[in-house]
Amino acid sequence: MNNRISSLVLVVISVLCVCVIGSKPKAHEPVEDGTAALVAPEGMALIPAGEFQMGSYDAEGGESEQPVHSVYVDAFYMDIHEVTNAEYKKFIDANPQWQKGKWWQIERIRRRYHNGQYLKDWNGNNYPDGKGDHPVRVSWYAAMAYAQWAGKRLPTEAEWEKAARGGLVGKRFPWGDSIYANMANYGGIVGDTTPVGTYPVNGYGLYDMTGNVFEWCLDEYDLDFYKKSPYRNPLSGSYDIGWLINNFTKIRTPRAVRDGCDGCVPHAVRVADRTKRNPTYSNFGFRCVNGITSQVF
Numbered sequence: 171m172n173n174r175i176s177s178l179v180l181v182v183i184s185v186l187c188v189c190v191i192g193s194k195p196k197a198h199e200p201v202e203d204g205t206a207a208l209v210a211p212e213g214m215a216l217i218p219a220g221e222f223q224m225g226s227y228d229a230e231g232g233e234s235e236q237p238v239h240s241v242y243v244d245a246f247y248m249d250i251h252e253v254t255n256a257e258y259k260k261f262i263d264a265n266p267q268w269q270k271g272k273w274w275q276i277e278r279i280r281r282r283y284h285n286g287q288y289l290k291d292w293n294g295n296n297y298p299d300g301k302g303d304h305p306v307r308v309s310w311y312a313a314m315a316y317a318q319w320a321g322k323r324l325p326t327e328a329e330w331e332k333a334a335r336g337g338l339v340g341k342r343f344p345w346g347d348s349i350y351a352n353m354a355n356y357g358g359i360v361g362d363t364t365p366v367g368t369y370p371v372n373g374y375g376l377y378d379m380t381g382n383v384f385e386w387c388l389d390e391y392d393l394d395f396y397k398k399s400p401y402r403n404p405l406s407g408s409y410d411i412g413w414l415i416n417n418f419t420k421i422r423t424p425r426a427v428r429d430g431c432d433g434c435v436p437h438a439v440r441v442a443d444r445t446k447r448n449p450t451y452s453n454f455g456f457r458c459v460n461g462i463t464s465q466v467f
């Protein structure tokens with residue numbers, strides 16, 4: 171009898187061992203090593219899955235950037251540069267409802283999707299001569315519409331910060347703690363936007379994660395979000411990223427904005443810096459991302 175019980179226990183232990191040894195990572199839990207073999211689409215860079223430290227350690231950034239907390243972000247692709255005037259022009263040519271126009275032109279951009287300053291530096295619906303490769307500046311609604319048209323989406327704040335850090339830990343800028351005129355377009359040194367790709371890339375191959383133009387994110391701005399942020403793929407203000415993307419025209423709350431502009435002081439173009447603005451504000455840039463969680467690793 172005792173032998174039979176012992177045999178049964180042995181069989182159960184054996185089965186458990188086989189199950190544990192044979193288990194594989196689930197498709198929606200990409201591992202750091204598994205992303206290395208992926209090839210990014212043209213114009214995008216792979217940001218590998220993994221954990222990073224989000225926020226700033228010192229008092230420089232203030233309350234909104236603290237506490238520093240661990241965040242895990244799934245792998246994704248990100249545009250290597252900010253969306254340009256020439257790229258945006260293709261979007262409005264294909265979508266007249268996002269062109270500039272008078273309020274009575276019902277096929278043109280709705281008044282509630284901008285603040286009256288939409289494409290203010292353009293000549294009608296043409297970008298300024300010689301500035302096709304400069305970043306475009308538009309409202310959050312327009313950025314969301316562009317991203318949808320391009321088959322992409324805006325990044326979350328966590329995705330943006332992880333990407334900006336370029337794999338470094340606890341640094342103020344994508345390359346280190348000090349900033350120089352040959353590294354980024356900031357501080358009024360140039361006095362205008364610069365063509366995308368003018369300055370060196372960061373560790374993930376991304377341009378202008380510091381300077382040139384501010385960049386819209388998906389999230390609702392929440393100053394206290396870091397005190398309560400979930401660990402995996404955080405997104406403030408929406409439970410469902412798919413709902414947000416499909417219902418963005420219903421959004422009225424301020425959105426999170428990252429980075430800073432060509433005229434911004436060094437403090438304002440740090441990778442941890444956070445800003446908010448109403449989604450109608452029409453003078454910020456953006457870049458898009460694509461999630462790749464459907465990939466099997």
Ligand SMILES: [Ca+2]
Binds near residue numbers: 381382385
């Ligand atoms: Ca930028």
Ligand SMILES: [Ca+2]
Binds near residue numbers: 429430438439
């Ligand atoms: Ca900033």
